[in-house]
Amino acid sequence: MTITQTKTKTAAADERVGKRSPFQKLLGRPEIGALVGAIVLFVFFALVSPTFTQPNAFATVLYGSSTIGIMAVGVSLLMIGGEFDLSAGVAVISSALTASLFSWYFTTNVWVGVGLALVVSLSIGFINGWILMKTKLPSFIVTLATFLMLTGLNLGLTRLIGGGVSSPSISTMDGFASARAVFASSVNIGGVEVKITVFIWFALVAVATWLLMRTRVGNWIFAVGGDANAARAVGVPVKATKIGLFMAVGFCAWILGMHNLFAFDAVQSGEGVGNEFLYIIAAVIGGCLLTGGYGSAIGGAIGAFIFGMANKGIVYAQWNPDWFKFFLGLMLLLATIVNLIVKRRAELK
Amino acid sequence: MNANEINQQTLLQNETDPLTHTAVHLLSMEGIGKHYGNIIALSDVTMAVDNGRVTCVLGDNGAGKSTLIKIIAGLHQHDAGVLKVMGEDRKFSSPRDALDVGIATVYQDLAVVPLMPIWRNFFLGSELTSGFGPFKSMDVEKMKDITLKELAAMGIDLRDVDQPIGQLSGGERQCVAIARAVYFGAKVLILDEPTAALGVKQSGVVLRYILQARDRGLGVVFITHNPHHAFPVGDRFLLLKRGKSIGYYDKKDITLDELTAQMAGGAELAELAHELEQLGGHSDVVKEVQGEVAGVTQTTGRTYE
Ligand SMILES: Nc1ncnc2c1ncn2[C@@H]1O[C@H](COP(=O)(O)OP(=O)(O)OP(=O)(O)O)[C@@H](O)[C@H]1O
């Protein structure tokens, strides 16, 4: 066999590629299904309920969306990274309880409690990720265990320290006013009060999108979710990436926990159960694949927005809220079917 | 043959130990063993890789070839013997460690993430970044350009580097994995059956790449089933069978026929010819196999005389 040296060819324009219009490019995005769904839903509610498109009502819809959306950012990233977090719902309450119970019991400035809550939230994420990486169990099992443990801890510790099912009021404590301004104030935009969580939500989505699309960490997140073994083989720090993702969920839980606390002055220790599914639903409706490796932060945000619209829209349309769950289920089913088709198209020729 | 006894003739740049100034191999394995639970995948394997030389590893399915290179690539750790890089004892705890010393690998299963775009796969784990501290971002345009250029150089003209790699054909995917390793391999390039899914033209390109890498002074480990691919490019040949080394030859000590014979075993080929005839195989093919058997018995006769 002889091996001849030939000149290397340079790439020429390829006749096999039709020019892709911006519209066709858009169709290839993971969140396209959700976007279409969101527009349909918006138009639908705008038609059946005249109040729905009023600025004040819309601000309320956005606020409702943001309380799901903030968590959906972390949960979407985690899902793209191939994992679930069933403890995300109660972890929000754990964070709020940590801040309130600690500052109440030791009568410190509430900001000390807020700082401690951040440490606790990140630690919960770290522990989830670390156990997962050590045991190689499915995240479903590991975070189900943390979910149960946190639920118990929330109830038990609140009764032990505060003596009730609700944490004691911290409204008169030092730093409460400034913490409320940061986590639970409103911004007046042209006469409409928009809750600060809406802006926090938008900021988080922007950061997460930049992270996914433009940084190497984003590349790693897609890779560990798409094929962890392949990622490891080419030198991606799989464990650190996954643990980091769980900690990102912890960070989001901290923000929402602080909002829940400072929007009032106390937290119910039994809350949060079941919310983890809302975050997962938002991520899935937004085009994140349950099996990992595909999705976007904007998709999760659109998912949360759909949730917020359906939730409040039903009220504005003066329907029985009983129908809400049906809507949500239908959206979820349609979204997963769209995702499935997308994945098949991507994997098969 | 002992890896310690260094044949100066095969060293291109006379690698030396920085402390003792004696000659060392770029990479060497002595008495390497590996078991998965109670399955012994590899035992007592010795080989060396030098700058500007191609070491070929040949063997049947399940012989332990992939296991061997996974130890060098840091994917698995050996449990017996020593692995030396530039004369220094090493045990890589992760592929990152191996990559950091300049060892790049084309895995048999390619190690690509199907849903990710081609350019993201190409640079996965070694992304180009610009900017500072927490604001470091990927240099996306440059990465896309390089991906397109490197693949064009392999004779693969891509439609679109933004396509998910899962949409490419098996051979195209293999070319991406090879181009990636060639691009990032600084000292050692390992290829696990790179020509398995390739057409004649692309196989030729890969073999040429191996020679180009060799001429650039890289140490190459080339794993294949095909002695016709191994012989023209190889400088050393390690033959594995059921996890054991059944021969380690310098090119000057072996011919292509002998290599083929060693790999297949004359008796097995004769049996195959017989079986094919019974099954009503195409007469040309049977004749060809019979011809090969004749060659094999001839050469084995010579070898074992
Ligand atoms: N992760 C693993 N766990 C258990 N056994 C394994 C594992 N990987 C490989 N083996 C076993 O080790 C032996 C050698 O496998 P290896 O993949 O190294 O063979 P190979 O020479 O590369 O074969 P092929 O030519 O088919 O690629 C096989 O018998 C295989 O079953």
Ligand SMILES: [Mg+2]
């Ligand atoms: Mg193999």
